[in-house]
Amino acid sequence: MDDMAIAALSVGMHQQRTQQDLGIAVLKMAMETTEDMAAELIEGAPVSLDPNLGAEIDIMA
Numbered sequence: 001m002d003d004m005a006i007a008a009l010s011v012g013m014h015q016q017r018t019q020q021d022l023g024i025a026v027l028k029m030a031m032e033t034t035e036d037m038a039a040e041l042i043e044g045a046p047v048s049l050d051p052n053l054g055a056e057i058d059i060m061a
Helices: 003-044
Strands: none
């Protein structure tokens, strides 16, 4: 391998690593957004006036 091939390989590996880091960062942002949306959905759910309502489910047909 000559010096140019080694340099090109190094640049290619660096670009691949940068793309991977960017993908991970975007995935983390998406996960945080989903987590925030789920928390808002849970907070916005109506609270039952009867605390026993829904405590038991009859599954016999």
